[in-house]
Amino acid sequence: MGKSSMYIASTILFLAIVVGFTYWLSTTEEHAGSEGSHGEQTEDSAGGEAEKIFSQNCASCHGENLGGGAGPALEAVGGKYSKDEILGIIKNGKGGGMPAGVIQGKEAEMVAKWLSEKK
Structure with a gap:
């Protein structure tokens, strides 16, 4: 391999490393943006997670939009019960x-807290 080919190969390798590192850094920043400073969930992501849990476990009775069904509507349940009462x-x-x-x-x-905010 000549000096020119070596230079091209090392330049391509260097660029591949830079692109890979840049991609890794951008996905790490996106992930960090959805968590608190110590890897904790932010309010928005916790609410989204609570809504997902509700959808998977509770919506079949209480309705996907909290409107009720086999179970009562929960659209304003936070006006009737506290977080601790809902958790109970x-x-x-x-x-x-x-x-x-x-x-x-x-x-x-998480779901009790999320529902307690429905007023």
Whole structure:
């Protein structure tokens, strides 16, 4: 390989590294933008996650848009119950229709907080 070919090959390799690093850096910044300063979820991403959990576990009874169905509407549930009261209903169930523990742990807390903001 001549000096010219070596120069071209090393230039291509250098550019590939720069492009790869730039791509990696941009995806890292996008990911960091959706989390807090210590890898924690921001309010917006937590709300989106809570909505996703609700959609997967609760919407079949309470409606995709919180409008109700087999279960009551939850559009303004935060005006009636606090976050802790909603969490208690999620954990323990209510009446004969709401089963206990449909969602649990951190997910239940996220959904309770999200629903408590519906007023």
